[in-house]
Amino acid sequence: MITRNAQSGGTARSVNDPTAKGKGPPANDGTAAIRTAAPTSRTEAVQDALRQAIMEQKLQPGARLPEDAIGETFGTSRTIAREALGRLAVEGLVELKPNKGAYVANPSLEEALDTFMVRRGLECTVTGLLAGKLKPGEIDALNCFIEKEHSVSGVDDRESIRLAGAFHLLLARMTGNQLLIRYVTEVVSRCSLILAMYGRPHSADCGVDEHRQIVQALVNGDASRANELMDHHLASVAGRAMLEARQERDIRDLLAPYAARIKGL
Amino acid sequence: MITRNAQSGGTARSVNDPTAKGKGPPANDGTAAIRTAAPTSRTEAVQDALRQAIMEQKLQPGARLPEDAIGETFGTSRTIAREALGRLAVEGLVELKPNKGAYVANPSLEEALDTFMVRRGLECTVTGLLAGKLKPGEIDALNCFIEKEHSVSGVDDRESIRLAGAFHLLLARMTGNQLLIRYVTEVVSRCSLILAMYGRPHSADCGVDEHRQIVQALVNGDASRANELMDHHLASVAGRAMLEARQERDIRDLLAPYAARIKGL
DNA sequence: CGTGACTATTTTGCATGCAATTAAAGTGAC
């Protein structure tokens, strides 16, 4: 009925920029995205866009994600949307209910704690691999990054969360361990979602100083201290976020479906 | 031209048992599979079957996995095969080359070491969560499992590797942490593939006793000792496997494509 | 006899169409 053009994909190219335009300059300082490399397939493009939309809370937790709507939005077929949703489900950002459809993940408190627990283990592996092995250029990059974190601290909460995640990602990338990078990327995504859901305002602020200490310990080659700091850091981030979360969460849960219905999606 | 039946999927049911028949009784003691729950979709069924085939080395590392052939084998369309391959790629058992197709993963020595490194971190999280928290029934289950491991030790290498993996999986499941379970499942899959590729005969044998010690430490609630044991255990498994691997691997790499061509696949 | 270009075939990437499941609306009985 739509008959967009011919049939095959050679022309429909509305994929490249649909949700990506919202932010500042595309300077790739690790700030921008989880994905570093340019998307190779359309599936990846849609996947990246959806991930960003979810993590920026443009798509509320619990919101429905119909294949049709997504495909149409991005100018692709349901096939692509479907596959992107499937992969995001693996990442834990999307929940896939059989025969019912895809929803933005709405992690329970328990799942949130599980995620942080796994994250602590992974990040200790990171610190273990990095302690005393950082090259001068890497140290500079980290310090520079922390500077940037400090500059937005207390100003833009959402940006703070994003940068905090990016910091941990940056560390993981320095290990060069591809699998570790993938896992840290995943848990950081999940944690960012969780913090955006459960976090109180300013909850991520005081993390900056802890980041500084961690880098210092890594530079000093003190692995166990870096581990300890990282562990404490993550535990405290989780703790700060969760403390007052219980009631608020219920309200949000209850409200989300109505909000989605009103907005029409 | 095939016109198998009508059109839709309501009837084509050759999915349920294609590669699964090769082994003993279907008693579900954790021996059988990575997947515990019955597959809900056809995609999952194919995915599980392929995973098993790969881990049993029925499909050699590096072998091509054409969508067509897989779909035909399992009595489904390429769509299903494609999606299953995609998910296995996420798990790291399949390598997906754009516009070229899917291949059974052929991890390099570096990737193998990366995997073991990540695994150590994850499994330490497992031991940390489990130390002193095991219920009597769980302890029994573990001891029973170790007994079984011991019985096949030195008899059936492939089975030993499988059981060793299943033991770690069993531990992970006892944490109840879904994400942790997923990650451990993945790394165990990968490590099983790696051990099957790189492992010398009997390389996994002496692991049984270490398993026993780990359980003992967990029962005693000695978290740090359990961690230490687990770490040492995994490092030694990795070490045993890798030691003589270098040359042999090159040969296998070179041979794999030819083997695949001869067998026609 | 080896090498390069051209063609044919295979295989992936993606879009679309049909059936089935599920959610919703509408209808009637109590």
Place this chain on the structure above:
DNA sequence: GTCACTTTAATTGCATGCAAAATAGTCACG
């Protein structure tokens, strides 16, 4: 007015078809 049932609409699950890319095969030419 509420509950149960039937019907209808929306959406998923899956298969198939077409085009592009990659590979294999063929033939002319050096």
